[in-house]
Amino acid sequence: MAKQTIPYKIYLSEDEMPKVWYNLKAVMNRKHPPFLNPATLNPCSADDLRPVFCDECIEQELNDRDLYIEIPEEIRNFYKMYRPSPLVRAYCLEKALDTPAEIYYKFEGNNTSGSHKLNSAAAQAYYAKKQGLKSITTETGAGQWGTALSMAAAYFGLDLTVYMVKVSSEQKPYRKEVMRTYGAKVIPSPSDTTAAGRKILEEFPGTGGSLGCAISEAVERAVTSDSCRYVLGSVLDHVVLHQSVIGQECKIAMDKYGIQPDMIIGCCGGGSNFGGLIAPFMGGKIAGKNNIDFIGVEPASCPSLTRGKYAYDFCDSAKTTPLAKMYTLGCEFMPSANHSGGLRYHGMSPIVSELYHDKYMRAVAVEQTKVFEAAEKFARTEGILPAPESSHAIRVAMDEALRCKETGEKKTILFGLTGTGYFDMAAYKAYNDGTMTDYIPTDEDLRRGFASLPDIPQNR
Amino acid sequence: MAKQTIPYKIYLSEDEMPKVWYNLKAVMNRKHPPFLNPATLNPCSADDLRPVFCDECIEQELNDRDLYIEIPEEIRNFYKMYRPSPLVRAYCLEKALDTPAEIYYKFEGNNTSGSHKLNSAAAQAYYAKKQGLKSITTETGAGQWGTALSMAAAYFGLDLTVYMVKVSSEQKPYRKEVMRTYGAKVIPSPSDTTAAGRKILEEFPGTGGSLGCAISEAVERAVTSDSCRYVLGSVLDHVVLHQSVIGQECKIAMDKYGIQPDMIIGCCGGGSNFGGLIAPFMGGKIAGKNNIDFIGVEPASCPSLTRGKYAYDFCDSAKTTPLAKMYTLGCEFMPSANHSGGLRYHGMSPIVSELYHDKYMRAVAVEQTKVFEAAEKFARTEGILPAPESSHAIRVAMDEALRCKETGEKKTILFGLTGTGYFDMAAYKAYNDGTMTDYIPTDEDLRRGFASLPDIPQNR
Numbered sequence: 001m002a003k004q005t006i007p008y009k010i011y012l013s014e015d016e017m018p019k020v021w022y023n024l025k026a027v028m029n030r031k032h033p034p035f036l037n038p039a040t041l042n043p044c045s046a047d048d049l050r051p052v053f054c055d056e057c058i059e060q061e062l063n064d065r066d067l068y069i070e071i072p073e074e075i076r077n078f079y080k081m082y083r084p085s086p087l088v089r090a091y092c093l094e095k096a097l098d099t100p101a102e103i104y105y106k107f108e109g110n111n112t113s114g115s116h117k118l119n120s121a122a123a124q125a126y127y128a129k130k131q132g133l134k135s136i137t138t139e140t141g142a143g144q145w146g147t148a149l150s151m152a153a154a155y156f157g158l159d160l161t162v163y164m165v166k167v168s169s170e171q172k173p174y175r176k177e178v179m180r181t182y183g184a185k186v187i188p189s190p191s192d193t194t195a196a197g198r199k200i201l202e203e204f205p206g207t208g209g210s211l212g213c214a215i216s217e218a219v220e221r222a223v224t225s226d227s228c229r230y231v232l233g234s235v236l237d238h239v240v241l242h243q244s245v246i247g248q249e250c251k252i253a254m255d256k257y258g259i260q261p262d263m264i265i266g267c268c269g270g271g272s273n274f275g276g277l278i279a280p281f282m283g284g285k286i287a288g289k290n291n292i293d294f295i296g297v298e299p300a301s302c303p304s305l306t307r308g309k310y311a312y313d314f315c316d317s318a319k320t321t322p323l324a325k326m327y328t329l330g331c332e333f334m335p336s337a338n339h340s341g342g343l344r345y346h347g348m349s350p351i352v353s354e355l356y357h358d359k360y361m362r363a364v365a366v367e368q369t370k371v372f373e374a375a376e377k378f379a380r381t382e383g384i385l386p387a388p389e390s391s392h393a394i395r396v397a398m399d400e401a402l403r404c405k406e407t408g409e410k411k412t413i414l415f416g417l418t419g420t421g422y423f424d425m426a427a428y429k430a431y432n433d434g435t436m437t438d439y440i441p442t443d444e445d446l447r448r449g450f451a452s453l454p455d456i457p458q459n460r
Numbered sequence: 461m462a463k464q465t466i467p468y469k470i471y472l473s474e475d476e477m478p479k480v481w482y483n484l485k486a487v488m489n490r491k492h493p494p495f496l497n498p499a500t501l502n503p504c505s506a507d508d509l510r511p512v513f514c515d516e517c518i519e520q521e522l523n524d525r526d527l528y529i530e531i532p533e534e535i536r537n538f539y540k541m542y543r544p545s546p547l548v549r550a551y552c553l554e555k556a557l558d559t560p561a562e563i564y565y566k567f568e569g570n571n572t573s574g575s576h577k578l579n580s581a582a583a584q585a586y587y588a589k590k591q592g593l594k595s596i597t598t599e600t601g602a603g604q605w606g607t608a609l610s611m612a613a614a615y616f617g618l619d620l621t622v623y624m625v626k627v628s629s630e631q632k633p634y635r636k637e638v639m640r641t642y643g644a645k646v647i648p649s650p651s652d653t654t655a656a657g658r659k660i661l662e663e664f665p666g667t668g669g670s671l672g673c674a675i676s677e678a679v680e681r682a683v684t685s686d687s688c689r690y691v692l693g694s695v696l697d698h699v700v701l702h703q704s705v706i707g708q709e710c711k712i713a714m715d716k717y718g719i720q721p722d723m724i725i726g727c728c729g730g731g732s733n734f735g736g737l738i739a740p741f742m743g744g745k746i747a748g749k750n751n752i753d754f755i756g757v758e759p760a761s762c763p764s765l766t767r768g769k770y771a772y773d774f775c776d777s778a779k780t781t782p783l784a785k786m787y788t789l790g791c792e793f794m795p796s797a798n799h800s801g802g803l804r805y806h807g808m809s810p811i812v813s814e815l816y817h818d819k820y821m822r823a824v825a826v827e828q829t830k831v832f833e834a835a836e837k838f839a840r841t842e843g844i845l846p847a848p849e850s851s852h853a854i855r856v857a858m859d860e861a862l863r864c865k866e867t868g869e870k871k872t873i874l875f876g877l878t879g880t881g882y883f884d885m886a887a888y889k890a891y892n893d894g895t896m897t898d899y900i901p902t903d904e905d906l907r908r909g910f911a912s913l914p915d916i917p918q919n920r
Contacts, residue, residue: 007474008540014467080468081552081843092541092615110570112845112880154840155552174885180892181839379641380614383541385572420572422882425634432640 009086010253017084018248019076020068021241022279023060024351027286031064032354033325036312041456044322051223052230056127060238067283069241071123072130078122078155079245082111087253088382088417094401096381101404103397104259105417106250106277107384112178113148115387115419116273117233120242121145124231125152134227135159139189139214141168141344143175144419145233150182163189163217167208175423189214196220196318212317219320234270235315235324240351243276250414251280259412261292263400266416267392268296268305268363271349277416278361285360294361295400296352297392299371301439302335304328304348305356305363307446311458313347323454326353329441333449336439343389346449364396367438371395372431375421387419388427469546470713477544478708479536480528481701482739483520484811487746491524492814493785496772501916504782511683512690516587520698527743529701531583532590538582538615539705542571547713548842548877554861556841561864563857564719565877566710566737567844572638573608575847575879576733577693580702581605584691585612594687595619599649599674601628601804603635604879605693610642623649623677627668635883649674656680656778672777679780694730695775695784700811703736710874711740719872721752723860726876727852728756728765728823731809737876738821745820754821755860756812757852759831761899762795764788764808765816765823767906771918773807783914786813789901793909796899803849806909824856827898831855832891835881847879848887 025031034043049058060069071079090103108116128136136158140146146162153160162179166188169176176186189209190197196216200207222230232239254261264281266274274296284290298305304327313328315321328347335344348356355361368388375391377398378384386394397415404411421428430436441449485491494503509518520529531539550563568576588596596618600606606622613620622639626648629636636646649669650657656676660667682690692699714721724741726734734756744750758765764787773788775781788807795804808816815821828848835851837858838844846854857875864871881888890896901909 011471112839112843114882151843155843173889174882177885177889177892178845178882181836181845181888183840376641379572380643383572383611383615385638385641422572422574422634422638425637428641429633429637432637 006089006257006259008091009088010257011086012084012249012253014080016252017076017079018071018245018252020070020248022244022248022283023063023067023069023241024244024275024279024282025064025237026067027283028354029286030354030358032350035322035324038314038323038454048322052219054124054127054131054133054229056131057124057238060241061236071245072126075123075126078126078152082118083245084249085110085246087250090382092381093378096377097398097401097405099401099405100408100410101401102410102412103401104261104412104414106246106414107417108246109384109387109417109420113144113151114422115144115148116243116246116276117145117148118151119245119276120233120239120272121148121152123242125149125156125158128229128231129156129158133158133229135161136229136231137161137163137218137221138231138233139163139165139211139218141165141211143168143172143179143423146184146186147175147178148233149231150179150184153184154182160184161221162186163191163214165189165209165211165214172423189217191217193217194220210317215316216318216320234272235347235349237351239272240275240349243272244279246273246276246416247279247281250277261414262411263293263295264414265295265297265393265397265400267343267389267418268298268348268352269343269389270345270347271352273416273418275349275352282355282360295396296356296361296363297396298363298365299343299392300365300367301441302329302344302346303365303441304346306365308348309450309453310353310357311453312456313453315347317346323456324350326350327356328453329446330449330452332452336441343392366392366395367440369431369436369438372428372436374398376431384417385421386417387421388424390416390418393417466549466717466719468551469548470717471546472544472709472713474540476712477536477539478531478705478712480530480708482704482708482743483523483527483529483701484704484735484739484742485524485697486527487743488814489746490814490818492810496783498774498783498914508782512679514584514587514591514593514689516591517584517698520701521696531705532586535583535586538586538612542578543705544709545570545706547710550842552841553838556837557858557861557865559861559865560868560870561861562870562872563861564721564872564874566706566874567877568706569844569847569877569880573604573611574882575604575608576703576706576736577605577608578611579705579736580693580699580732581608581612583702585609585616585618588689588691589616589618593618593689595621596689596691597621597623597678597681598691598693599623599625599671599678601625601671603628603632603639603883606644606646607635607638608693609691610639610644613644614642620644621681622646623651623674625649625669625671625674632883649677651677653677654680670777675776676778676780694732695807695809697811699732700735700739700809703732704739706733706736706876707739707741710737721874722871723753723755724874725755725757725853725857725860727803727849727878728758728808728812729803729805729849730807731812733876733878735809735812742815742820755856756816756821756823757856758823758825759803759852760825760827761901762789762804762806763825763901764806766825768808769910769913770813770817771913772916773913775807777806783916784810786810787816788913789906790909790912792912796901803852826852826855827900829891829896829898832888832896834858836891844877845881846877847881848884850876850878853877
C-alpha cells in the first residue's frame with residue numbers, strides 16, 4: 001500500500017473507534033500461572049475474589065478464551081468524551097534529533113485525570129453500577145488513579161471513597177481537590193475508618209502512611225460491605241484488557257495509513273499501560289505475522305523486569321492479596337525516592353511478566369536524570385510536558401532514534417505517552433535546579449527485597 | 461442542508477484547518493478610535509510603537525483594511541502541534557440539564573499552556589524571530605500567558621524573560637517551573653534588573669509586586685535593547701486577530717455539519733479570546749447574514765463592560781502605555797480577591813468595546829460562587845475540569861439552556877471553553893470547603909476607579 005502523507009495527529013472518527021477490547025491472554029501460547037489463595041495455596045476461584053471485586057471484572061480476569069471482548073455501549077459513550085486519543089507523528093522531534101527514523105506516539109494525557117488510567121476506571125465503575133452496587137473504593141498514592149476513578153464514579157453516579165496515602169494527601173493537596181470536585185470522599189490513610197487503619201495508627205501514631213496500608217483499608221471497606229467493591233488501577237489482567245483500547249486505536253490508525261511499526265516502546269510500572277498498548281500487535285507477533293521489537297522501560301531504581309525474579313508474590317506490601325506469579329523485587333522492596341511515582345511498584349503485570357519470560361519482548365532500565373533530560377527535550381520540541389513515568393518511554397524512543405541516525409536505518413518507532421506532568425513539577429524543579437540524583441539499588445538492597453518473597457514452592 | 465449525526469467531538473482535518481486569520485476590524489462599520497500617545501495625545505504611529513512591539517505585529521495592529529490575513533506556514537505548523545482544538549457537542553451536559561437546547565463548546569485547553577493563549581504566543585514569537593530579534597519579554601500574573609510564551613519561544617529558538625508578579629511566583633512555584641522547563645528566565649517582579657523595579661523596591665522594600673509594575677519592567681527591558689521586543693497576551697487588536705483562529709475553526713466545523721448557532725458565549729477579561737471566538741460570526745452579523753446573540757461574560761467583581769465607562773484610559777495601572785478607547789473601570793481600579801485571575805483587568809479590548817458600544821453584542825456579569833457551581837457540574841458531566849475564567853461562559857451557557865427548558869426553545873448554543881483549571885485548585889478548594897465568597901464593587905469603589913481616568917477630552 002502506498003504511504004499517504006501522514007498528518008501531525010491522527011484522530012479516528014467515531015465510526016472507526018474500537019468496539020472490542022483485545023484479550024491478549026487468549027492468543028498467548030503460555031498463559032501465566034493462576035492467582036493463588038495465600039491461605040490454601042490453591043488457585044483463586046471466582047468465589048474467592050467476589051467479596052473484593054465486581055463480578056464482571058472477575059469474569060474478565062479469569063477469561064483466557066475470548067480474543068475479543070465487547071466494550072459495552074455505555075463505556076464507549078464515556079470513552080467518546082475524551083477518546084480517541086491522538087496518534088501523533090513526532091515530526092518536530094524527528095527534526096530535532098536529525099534521525100531517519102519515523103517516530104509516533106499515542107498520547108493518553110488529554111483528559112482531566114491526565115493519564116490512561118481513565119480507560120479502566122470507566123470500565124470498572126460501569127460494571128459496579130451495572131451490578132447494582134452503590135459505592136466503590138480504592139487507594140491512591142500520587143493521585144492519578146484516584147482522579148480517574150473520581151471522574152468515572154461521578155459520571156456513573158457511584159459513591160467513591162479514596163484512601164490516599166497520608167503523606168501524599170498533605171504534599172499534593174490539589175490532587176485531593178480535583179477528586180473532591182468530582183464528589184469523591186478522600187480519606188488520608190491510615191485512618192480510623194477501618195480496623196487496619198486503627199491498628200497502624202495505634203502502633204505508629206505519627207506515620208505518613210503507605211500504599212500497602214491504603215490498599216488494606218480500601219479492601220477492608222469493600223469486603224465488609226455488600227454494596228461496595230474494591231477497584232484496582234493496574235497489574236491485574238482485566239485492567240490490561242481495558243487498556244487494550246489504546247493498542248486497538250493505534251492499530252486501526254496505523255493500518256489506515258499503512259504504517260508498520262518496527263518497535264513499540266512503553267513505560268512499565270504495574271504494566272497495564274504497556275500491556276494495553278502492545279496487545280493487538282503482540283497478538284500478531286505470537287501468530288507469526290510480525291516481528292516487532294517490544295520494549296518495556298522501567299526506572300533503574302525499581303527494576304522489577306531487568307533485575308527481579310519470576311516468582312509468586314503478594315501484590316501489596318501488607319501481604320493481604322492473592323499471590324501472583326510475576327517479575328518482582330519482593331513485596332517489601334522499598335524503592336528509593338524516585339519521582340516517577342507510578343513506576344514505583346515491586347511487581348509487574350502477570351501478562352507482561354509471562355511475555356517477558358517467554359522472550360516476546362525485552363526490557364530496559366533507565367536512570368532518572370536521563371529521563372528528565374529526554375522529558376525537557378520532548379517538551380520543548382513537541383510542546384507537551386510529559387509525566388515522568390511516560391518520559392521513560394520517551395528516553396528509550398529517543399535513544400533508538402539516535403541509533404538509527406548512526407546506522408542510517410529508517411525504523412518506524414511507536415511509543416506510549418501515558419500522561420502529562422502538570423502535577424509533577426516538584427520533580428521538574430529538582431531537575432531544573434540540578435539537585436536531582438540517580439539511584440540504583442545495590443545487590444544487597446535487592447537481596448533484602450527478595451527475602452520478603454513468600455516461602456512457598458515456586459515452581460507450580 | 462439535512463443535519464448529519466453530530467459526533468461528540470469534531471476535529472478538522474489538516475486540510476480543513478484555516479489558512480487565514482479573520483480581521484474583524486475590516487468589516488466593522490465603526491472602527492474603534494486610535495491609540496493615543498499619552499504625551500502628545502496624537503494618534504500613535506507605527507514609529508511610536510516600534511521600540512516596544514515587533515514590526516509585523518504593529519502592522520497588524522493598525523491594519524483595518526484586509527479582512528483575511530494569511531497565517532504564515534511556520535505558524536500553521538506550530539498550530540498543528542496542538543490544533544485543531546475540538547468542537548465538542550455537550551451531549552452529557554444537555555442530558556444532565558434536560559434541555560431541548562443543543563450545546564457546543566470549543567475547547568482550547570488541550571495543550572501544555574492549558575489555554576487559548578498559545579494561539580497568539582506562537583504568532584508573536586514567530587514574528588520576533590522573523591525580524592531577526594534574539595529575545596522577547598513579557599509579564600505574567602497567574603502564569604498562563606507566561607507558560608504559553610515559553611512554549612513558543614522554545615520552539616522558535618528565542619530567549620525569553622518573564623517578569624512574574626513576585627507574590628504569584630511565590631504562590632505558584634510550579635507555574636514558574638513549567639516556564640523554566642521550557643527554558644524561560646523567570647524574574648520575580650519588582651526586581652533589580654530594571655530602573656522601574658529598583659525604584660519600586662526602594663520605595664516599598666517588602667512589596668509583593670503588581671501586574672502594572674511587571675509590565676513596566678518588561679517594557680523597559682524591551683525599549684532599552686535593540687534585539688528585544690515586548691509581547692502582550694490580550695487586549696490589543698493583533699492579539700484578537702491571532703485568536704480568530706478559534707472562531708475560524710468553529711465556523712468551518714459548524715458549516716461542515718450544517719450547524720447554525722443562535723447564541724455565542726465567551727468569557728471576557730482582556731477580550732482576546734471572546735473577540736477571536738466571535739470574529740467570523742460577528743462579521744456575518746455586521747453584513748446582515750445572521751442575527752446571532754453574542755454574550756460576553758465578565759465577573760461581577762470586575763465589571764468593565766456592564767458597569768464601566770467607554771473612555772480613553774491607560775492599558776496598565778502604572779500609566780506607561782498608550783491610551784486606548786475602551787470600556788474601563790479606571791486603570792487604578794483594584795479588583796477584589798477574585799480567583800479568576802485572567803479576568804481581573806480594568807479595561808477591555810477596544811474591538812470588543814466598540815462592538816458592545818454599537819450594540820452588536822451584550823454583556824452579562826456573574827458572581828463567583830455561581831460560576832464554580834457551574835464549573836463543578838460541568839466537570840462531573842463533561843469530564844473536563846474547567847478554568848475559573850472559562851467557567852464564566854459555562855455559567856451563562858447553562859443559564860440559557862435552562863431558559864430553553866422553560867420556554868421549550870431548541871436553541872443552538874456555542875460557548876468558548878478557554879482552558880483547564882489544573883493550576884487553580886486553591887480556588888476550587890475554597891469552593892469545596894464552602895469558604896468562597898462573592899464580591900460586588902460598591903458605587904463608591906467604582907467612583908474611586910473612575911477618578912483615575914486620565915484627565916483629557918474624551919470625545920474625540
